[in-house]
Amino acid sequence: MRIGYVGIGIMGRPMAANLIKAGHELFVYNRTARKCQPLVEAGARLMDDPAAVAAEVEVVFINVPDTPDVEKVIFSKRGIFGAARADLTVIDNSTISPAATREFAERLKSEKQVDYLDAPVSGGDIGAQKGTLAIMVGGEVEVFEKYRALFEVLGSKIVHVGPVGMGQTCKLCNQLFCALHMLACSEGISLAKKAGLDPAVMVEVVSSGAGGSWALSNLGPKIVEGDFAPGFMVDLLAKDLRLLMELSGESGSSLPGAALAGQFFTAAQTQGFGREGTQALAKIIDRLNFSTSNE
Amino acid sequence: MRIGYVGIGIMGRPMAANLIKAGHELFVYNRTARKCQPLVEAGARLMDDPAAVAAEVEVVFINVPDTPDVEKVIFSKRGIFGAARADLTVIDNSTISPAATREFAERLKSEKQVDYLDAPVSGGDIGAQKGTLAIMVGGEVEVFEKYRALFEVLGSKIVHVGPVGMGQTCKLCNQLFCALHMLACSEGISLAKKAGLDPAVMVEVVSSGAGGSWALSNLGPKIVEGDFAPGFMVDLLAKDLRLLMELSGESGSSLPGAALAGQFFTAAQTQGFGREGTQALAKIIDRLNFSTSNE
Numbered sequence: 001m002r003i004g005y006v007g008i009g010i011m012g013r014p015m016a017a018n019l020i021k022a023g024h025e026l027f028v029y030n031r032t033a034r035k036c037q038p039l040v041e042a043g044a045r046l047m048d049d050p051a052a053v054a055a056e057v058e059v060v061f062i063n064v065p066d067t068p069d070v071e072k073v074i075f076s077k078r079g080i081f082g083a084a085r086a087d088l089t090v091i092d093n094s095t096i097s098p099a100a101t102r103e104f105a106e107r108l109k110s111e112k113q114v115d116y117l118d119a120p121v122s123g124g125d126i127g128a129q130k131g132t133l134a135i136m137v138g139g140e141v142e143v144f145e146k147y148r149a150l151f152e153v154l155g156s157k158i159v160h161v162g163p164v165g166m167g168q169t170c171k172l173c174n175q176l177f178c179a180l181h182m183l184a185c186s187e188g189i190s191l192a193k194k195a196g197l198d199p200a201v202m203v204e205v206v207s208s209g210a211g212g213s214w215a216l217s218n219l220g221p222k223i224v225e226g227d228f229a230p231g232f233m234v235d236l237l238a239k240d241l242r243l244l245m246e247l248s249g250e251s252g253s254s255l256p257g258a259a260l261a262g263q264f265f266t267a268a269q270t271q272g273f274g275r276e277g278t279q280a281l282a283k284i285i286d287r288l289n290f291s292t293s294n295e
Numbered sequence: 296m297r298i299g300y301v302g303i304g305i306m307g308r309p310m311a312a313n314l315i316k317a318g319h320e321l322f323v324y325n326r327t328a329r330k331c332q333p334l335v336e337a338g339a340r341l342m343d344d345p346a347a348v349a350a351e352v353e354v355v356f357i358n359v360p361d362t363p364d365v366e367k368v369i370f371s372k373r374g375i376f377g378a379a380r381a382d383l384t385v386i387d388n389s390t391i392s393p394a395a396t397r398e399f400a401e402r403l404k405s406e407k408q409v410d411y412l413d414a415p416v417s418g419g420d421i422g423a424q425k426g427t428l429a430i431m432v433g434g435e436v437e438v439f440e441k442y443r444a445l446f447e448v449l450g451s452k453i454v455h456v457g458p459v460g461m462g463q464t465c466k467l468c469n470q471l472f473c474a475l476h477m478l479a480c481s482e483g484i485s486l487a488k489k490a491g492l493d494p495a496v497m498v499e500v501v502s503s504g505a506g507g508s509w510a511l512s513n514l515g516p517k518i519v520e521g522d523f524a525p526g527f528m529v530d531l532l533a534k535d536l537r538l539l540m541e542l543s544g545e546s547g548s549s550l551p552g553a554a555l556a557g558q559f560f561t562a563a564q565t566q567g568f569g570r571e572g573t574q575a576l577a578k579i580i581d582r583l584n585f586s587t588s589n590e
Binding site: 098122123124134136157159161162166169170172173174175176177178180181183184187188190191192194195196197198201202204205206208209210211212213214215216218232247248250251252253254255256257258260261264285288289 | 393417418419429431452454456457461464465467468469470471472473475476478479482483485486487489490491492493496497499500501503504505506507508509510511513527542543545546547548549550551552553555556559580583584
């Protein structure tokens with residue numbers, strides 16, 4: 001299949017690479033073109049703008065940081081919209097606003113007869129490389145089924161969760177859990193240290209039982225060791241938590257825990273940890289509890 | 296070995312039963328004596344008070360709800376203390392105050408040369424029945440090693456976590472995770488419902504990835520189905536969260552997320568859900584978000 005991929009970053013690059021490996025013909029675009037080089041070497045064609053990508057392909061994936069970035073990729077002067085035809089499908093792997101997603105899909109459908117799926121992913125760069133992502137897909141079920149084989153190249157847990165926008169809604173639920181679990185890790189480890197309990201032992205015991213979480217098992221040991229290198233960056237989770245608070249307001253859902261966690265992620269950005277991993281939240285809680293920070 | 300077990304409740308009964316099955320001679324006491332009947336039928340001897348238990352055995356386990364209950368079992372007129380000798384060891388499976396634990400152990404040691412281990416457990420009534428509990432043991436390592444074989448009858452994850460009191464400290468860390476994870480489940484499921492996303496689908500997708508937790512996998516589906524029967528009761532977790540706030544103050548550990556979760560568990564008690572499972576927290580969050588409650 002002729003496939004476009006716009007947004008060749010930490011996630012987009014391995015995802016596009018897996019589509020090439022599966023035998024597809026890739027047409028790629030990235031604002032910083034040199035990041036496409038490994039894909040070009042693997043056989044992808046580098047295009048000048050999203051419109052040029054869309055003109056060549058049956059389906060175009062988007063994977064960019066935030067709502068305004070997706071809007072630009074689709075609707076700016078050299079965006080997908082200009083080259084869109086009725087036989088084109090747009091699949092957005094970004095994590096963005098569910099409400100904006102519905103607007104984008106509606107405009108593409110009503111003005112260009114273009115189909116749209118929102119298909120945000122979870123599982124990090126490792127999951128993207130291994131093709132083991134969880135993919136939460138919103139959109140018409142027929143369109144989802146038409147491209148299911150592509151999702152199965154990219155991930156191992158593929159679920160159609162509802163109409164357009166519901167993929168993003170489900171992803172924001174996922175981020176709520178990630179944020180509150182990281183707050184639990186940060187408070188639990190800080191408490192253990194303050195109370196004289198070996199935090200590594202606490203992480204080991206608690207993660208084996210009813211207090212366990214993916215975050216505690218995978219990021220708890222990193223906090224204990226002082227390893228704050230990103231898997232998933234504070235800046236991106238903080239952005240997702242702002243989207244979550246928008247969804248809270250739009251849907252009339254009071255989310256006091258998520259709001260509190262979001263405030264501490266904002267503090268993590270303020271303190272200069274934005275490009276570290278989300279486990280850097282632990283340094284914010286430690287700043288409440290230790291007179292000399294152990295960063 | 297001649298073993299005492301004081302406190303034959305949801306947890307104590309299957310734990311004592313497993314010690315009998317392992318070939319030990321059990322001497323049991325419970326405030327409500329009839330709850331001991333199944334153990335007596337299995338061969339245990341029912342005693343009149345904790346002092347009578349202590350007079351017969353080498354090691355006496357305690358498993359009662361709260362700090363004042365343990366204090367009574369040990370130090371009241373007919374308590375263990377009266378019959379204590381230098382060759383007795385007390386092992387407390389309750390979840391109580393770490394500071395009180397240190398006081399109890401110190402008094403038993405200095406006045407009666409009695410050894411003390413705090414050994415709270417995690418894994419619920421199912422784990423107690425199957426002998427698959429996690430057990431967090433505080434105390435002298437030699438005393439721990441002397442009774443390791445008994446712990447291995449009761450649980451499958453046995454960890455010596457430090458000196459006396461550290462078992463309780465570790466357990467309170469565990470409860471911090473349980474409480475915040477349940478808040479995440481409650482908010483995530485309430486948000487899904489409000490935003491039009493099938494909460495069962497959300498639970499399935501999120502629990503398979505980086506947002507997963509024991510709570511979401513095991514209690515998330517119960518929330519979705521409206522099953523609030525206890526595994527672990529709101530009243531007990533609320534009690535543990537009050538102990539956690541005491542430890543927060545004593546250790547100088549600010550725990551904003553745990554404090555917030557604790558306030559909602561207090562609301563769950565206020566609203567009459569104290570004897571339901573901890574997943575009843577979801578009904579409190581739903582009360583914020585739905586005009587007619589779906590209890």
